[in-house]
Amino acid sequence: MLLALGLAALGLIVGPLLGIVIDRAVERETLAPVLRCPECATDLGPPIPLQRWFGACPTDPAHARWRYPATDLLTAATFFLAGWRFETSFQLIPYLVAFAALVVLIIIDFETHLLPNIITYPLMAAIAFAVLVMSGPNNFQDGLWPALIGGAVFGGFLLVAFIAYPPGLGLGDVKLAPSLGMLLGWLTAVSLDAIRLPLYAMLIGMVSGALYGLTARTLFHRRSEEDQQAILKKQRSDWIPGEVAMGPFLILGTLVMIAVTTPAVLS
Numbered sequence: 001m002l003l004a005l006g007l008a009a010l011g012l013i014v015g016p017l018l019g020i021v022i023d024r025a026v027e028r029e030t031l032a033p034v035l036r037c038p039e040c041a042t043d044l045g046p047p048i049p050l051q052r053w054f055g056a057c058p059t060d061p062a063h064a065r066w067r068y069p070a071t072d073l074l075t076a077a078t079f080f081l082a083g084w085r086f087e088t089s090f091q092l093i094p095y096l097v098a099f100a101a102l103v104v105l106i107i108i109d110f111e112t113h114l115l116p117n118i119i120t121y122p123l124m125a126a127i128a129f130a131v132l133v134m135s136g137p138n139n140f141q142d143g144l145w146p147a148l149i150g151g152a153v154f155g156g157f158l159l160v161a162f163i164a165y166p167p168g169l170g171l172g173d174v175k176l177a178p179s180l181g182m183l184l185g186w187l188t189a190v191s192l193d194a195i196r197l198p199l200y201a202m203l204i205g206m207v208s209g210a211l212y213g214l215t216a217r218t219l220f221h222r223r224s225e226e227d228q229q230a231i232l233k234k235q236r237s238d239w240i241p242g243e244v245a246m247g248p249f250l251i252l253g254t255l256v257m258i259a260v261t262t263p264a265v266l267s
């Protein structure tokens, strides 16, 4: 538990660094060591931990700054989860790295409804590399197949769903799914569990995503006519109220299943 709390604290330091990655991925620029206002891109200074929680944008104090606290808290929470579940096992580092990437994807997908290839492809390669290279030398050969099965199940299921009903999902979700499936399958040494875990994660993701969309749409229609017009003006022309990016919810379902599963290496 002490390790998990230490990693949560580390998450608050890593969070602002992930904020830089998010800024640049959203704005499609090369990396530079400063944070920017999500609304007007004003320079907000270096990534000092917790600092961006309180300072308002110098151009307009009304500019939203939820992105920074959300990034920091998600990083701290997922790092805590990694420390708590994997303790000092060899799987701790791969899951920490994967969780950092998932935090970046959650925020970007929420804001832009995109999961950039520049993050989803390397993430998939990194997890596959960790599974293939680290399982054997650490006496966890039994985890190799379940990890690959999990990736195939999650990826295959979303590919079918994407082809059957394209408006509900993006191709980015399909590219993210094998990574989530491998993270789930690598928890177990039982092939059947490697099928079960991704299915549960998908179910949690789709139900929570649908509930979120329904809530967002209801809240939108309860607003006054002027408020609705103001919101519509800020969005793309084809935006519909309650439109949901599924990525964050698929990741949420995956994190929930990791939280309730004892990894096979430690059991």
Ligand SMILES: [Zn+2]
Pocket (backbone or CB within 6 Å): 037, 038, 039, 040, 041, 042, 057, 058, 059, 060, 063
């Ligand atoms: Zn601003």
